[in-house]
């Protein structure tokens with residue numbers, strides 16, 4: 415029997431009283447709790463759940479123990495900025511949302527060990543600043559950084575714009591503290607870069623989307639703070655030229671390319687049309703663009719800027735780059751980034767879209783892009799392909815916008831079919847149907863089609879071993 419079948423249809427008043435005793439003012443009433451029960455775009459809403467905001471690991475553990483006893487589903491929640499519906503209970507599910515927002519202390523910063531120990535509810539941007547104050551860099555960076563929390567970032571194994579140089583969220587963790595599904599606290603807050611003492615248990619919880627336990631704190635890796643950045647916006651011959659340029663820039667800069675983001679013209683145009691204050695960095699119109707950021711961490715490197723500019727100059731000579739704007743000020747660099755960061759907002763102005771967050775090997779991006787485009791257009795001529803994103807690490811947000819004038823409902827009714835067209839193509843290119851956003855509820859039904867049977871069976875065994883009652887974020891991921 416699944417927990418959904420055994421879980422109570424509504425939360426007993428006595429259970430809610432015990433929750434209140436556990437978290438005190440951390441139990442929200444229905445008015446205060448409302449924002450935590452609705453997905454930020456309004457796509458999913460929970461009607462039968464309560465929200466608790468514990469202030470300590472012990473309080474989280476007590477809440478989990480109470481839920482385990484009463485077989486009540488738990489939905490861990492960070493900043494609620496996720497894109498796959500993982501942080502909201504199902505509509506009628508009598509669940510407890512455990513929002514970590516009050517657990518927002520930086521417990522320790524150790525600049526000599528290039529590490530900091532932080533609680534799960536810390537806002538990502540706050541942690542970037544904390545690192546900066548210690549003359550260090552915490553490199554995780556993404557559009558929602560002003561509101562997402564590190565616990566959510568780690569639980570979704572977030573990617574963002576610096577994966578190329580620093581890796582995904584999973585690569586930035588030395589240790590974790592987790593409340594397990596029976597309320598036990600696992601203290602794995604080690605600040606070690608070497609520890610071969612058996613299974614690397616923290617990896618199970620990173621990217622698990624709250625289905626195995628609740629991350630309450632983490633030891634994060636820090637890096638030397640960049641001393642200089644070069645941000646360029648370039649027009650490219652085509653997508654093949656983008657990959658060739660990426661390879662050249664990595665080589666010319668000693669692998670210091672932090673971000674390499676691709677935008678086709680229609681995506682730049684979306685930003686120009688819908689985002690106030692965005693200006694075209696070029697005086698002519700081109701079909702393909704890349705936003706490239708190279709950073710250096712050495713105090714002295716007189717040749718750094720010259721290397722970057724020489725590599726771009728050679729690419730112009732060779733016809734890969736048709737035009738290039740190198741930011742001359744922070745304000746200009748910020749303007750280039752504004753174009754990239756506004757894609758989600760700009761997409762809204764183009765009407766409904768069917769979104770995909772896919773990855774293929776970097777070398778196969780151009781072929782994948784063309785092949786998939788052909789297949790989507792064969793199914794829906796006039797569809798608009800808005801495929802942009804982190805090509806430096808093989809991740810494209812391959813969004814399909816409705817043909818102009820098409821009825822929204824009729825277009826969205828094709829979602830399953832279009833997802834199938836795109837994701838089948840991804841599978842043929844040995845890719846992933848979720849590069850950085852996770853599975854949540856959005857991609858759960860599709861997962862069995864794209865994961866091997868052995869892999870799925872292993873995932874189910876891990877889930878059953880760590881959450882035998884099935885109370886941790888049920889119905890998400892697996």
Ligand SMILES: Cc1cc2nc3c(=O)[nH]c(=O)nc-3n(C[C@H](O)[C@H](O)[C@H](O)COP(=O)(O)OP(=O)(O)OC[C@H]3O[C@@H](n4cnc5c(N)ncnc54)[C@H](O)[C@@H]3O)c2cc1C
Pocket residue numbers: 489490491492493494495496497499500501514534555556557558561562563564565566567568569570571572573574575623624625627628629630758850851854887890
């Ligand atoms: C404008 C915008 C841009 C974005 N850009 C990117 C991007 O570039 N790259 C990227 O990867 N994502 C991106 N995202 C998606 C989102 O910001 C990330 O997935 C982020 O990591 C989610 O963090 P959160 O705190 O909001 O988590 P939530 O949305 O609250 O939760 C996400 C999942 O993690 C679980 N969870 C949350 N906290 C915990 C915890 N402490 N313990 C256990 N489970 C937990 C939840 O149950 C849920 O399943 C973007 C979102 C927006 C709105």
